[in-house]
Amino acid sequence: MEYDDYRYQTDNGSESGQETTTGHKPRILLMGLQRSGKSSIQRVVFNKMPPNDTLYLESTTKIQKEDVTRSFIDFQVWDFPGQINFFETAYDSQEIFGEVGALIFVIDAQDDYREAVNRLHYTVTSAYRVNPNITFEVLIHKVDGLSDDYKIDTQRDIQQRTADALADAQMEHIQLSYYLTSIYDHSIYEAFSKIIQKLIRELPTLENLLNVLCSNSGIDKAYLFDTLTKIYIATDSSPVDMQSYEICSDMIDVIIDIECIYGAQNSASNGTTPSINDVEEDRSATLSSPSLSVGNGGVNGFGGADSLQEQLMSDTSVASEPEAEASSLIKLTNGDVLYLREVNRLLVLICILRQESFEKHGLIDYNFQCFKEAITDVFEFSNTRNKLNSQLADGNELVNNTSE
Numbered sequence: 001m002e003y004d005d006y007r008y009q010t011d012n013g014s015e016s017g018q019e020t021t022t023g024h025k026p027r028i029l030l031m032g033l034q035r036s037g038k039s040s041i042q043r044v045v046f047n048k049m050p051p052n053d054t055l056y057l058e059s060t061t062k063i064q065k066e067d068v069t070r071s072f073i074d075f076q077v078w079d080f081p082g083q084i085n086f087f088e089t090a091y092d093s094q095e096i097f098g099e100v101g102a103l104i105f106v107i108d109a110q111d112d113y114r115e116a117v118n119r120l121h122y123t124v125t126s127a128y129r130v131n132p133n134i135t136f137e138v139l140i141h142k143v144d145g146l147s148d149d150y151k152i153d154t155q156r157d158i159q160q161r162t163a164d165a166l167a168d169a170q171m172e173h174i175q176l177s178y179y180l181t182s183i184y185d186h187s188i189y190e191a192f193s194k195i196i197q198k199l200i201r202e203l204p205t206l207e208n209l210l211n212v213l214c215s216n217s218g219i220d221k222a223y224l225f226d227t228l229t230k231i232y233i234a235t236d237s238s239p240v241d242m243q244s245y246e247i248c249s250d251m252i253d254v255i256i257d258i259e260c261i262y263g264a265q266n267s268a269s270n271g272t273t274p275s276i277n278d279v280e281e282d283r284s285a286t287l288s289s290p291s292l293s294v295g296n297g298g299v300n301g302f303g304g305a306d307s308l309q310e311q312l313m314s315d316t317s318v319a320s321e322p323e324a325e326a327s328s329l330i331k332l333t334n335g336d337v338l339y340l341r342e343v344n345r346l347l348v349l350i351c352i353l354r355q356e357s358f359e360k361h362g363l364i365d366y367n368f369q370c371f372k373e374a375i376t377d378v379f380e381f382s383n384t385r386n387k388l389n390s391q392l393a394d395g396n397e398l399v400n401n402t403s404e
């Protein structure tokens, strides 16, 4: 099974599999006023840029299109320059907005946001006229500098102004979702997780599978993460609390760092299996059969964290590597256990459970194998359906061309 088989196609804009037939990937647009933080968000979430480095980003002058690769989430992110109006007749708005999955509008909450709200209204109503299937998402961004009360007030005010403007334009049926975000904490990943989940056709099935896994294995909370972006693509139906999400997301970083130091690649070259079962962190982390990294190069000692991220971004050999499975266990001082299992090279499952429940880990492992097989079936099925849809659409195109 190649890793491409696990990638999703969005449902948006087509039951007919439009994205596949045109060869275009589903798009996520980042729009908003100048300096609102669009490029920073793109770099931090998808290119692993440290948040502080965004201080030196230059203003975007034309649309920056980027394919997200080596990720389960197979799409394009378009970063728009804030100063240009893309609904003017000089631009082909059908071409830009026709196939969009989500339009994310970024508002700088540390600035006077009245102009941004006007632009949001204009953008949403104009894009909706071109493509009513777009999901509209509003990031009330840079909230790191704001008090909790002020954050809530700002969100309420922006929501109210936007709702009033849409009502005046008799377009109150347009749905907008709001998120308070910052690149300096997990809120931006949490927001993207929710945004991406709306575009995943298989989400209800994934949630059901996670519910079954949790209830049969004594797991309190389970997240299915895209390893590269740390976006969770599904979770079970128990409520998500920021703390559990943050700790699971941090676990990915811990494992990648450990993998980077003790990783499998160098032992692959000398033919031995790395034995790192006794890696003692202060939280007693154990890691077995590590393969979370997707690089093929050597391990670069303690300076390796960056190089692993680089490998993550640059390696092209991932698809041809044989599948191996990473797992990891971190015991927390409060008696909880974090348990990570690699589903495939792009996805990891991270569970939170009580230490007593983990004593039956044979059962958990067995249930995980069933879960993994079910996930594989779901994506194989989706993949086959996408291919069929694409062949059907190609056939229709051929018929149309011949009849012309």
Ligand SMILES: Nc1nc2c(ncn2[C@@H]2O[C@H](COP(=O)(O)OP(=O)(O)OP(=O)(O)O)[C@@H](O)[C@H]2O)c(=O)[nH]1
Binding pocket: 032, 033, 034, 035, 036, 037, 038, 039, 040, 041, 053, 054, 055, 056, 057, 058, 059, 060, 061, 080, 081, 082, 083, 141, 142, 143, 144, 145, 181, 182, 183, 184
């Ligand atoms: N405090 C804070 N600053 C942020 C955050 N996100 C971005 N910034 C800063 O905002 C400034 C502008 O960010 P950019 O990403 O260049 O903004 P942009 O929207 O792409 O701007 P244009 O390309 O001109 O349209 C940079 O100095 C960032 O460091 C955030 O979450 N919090």
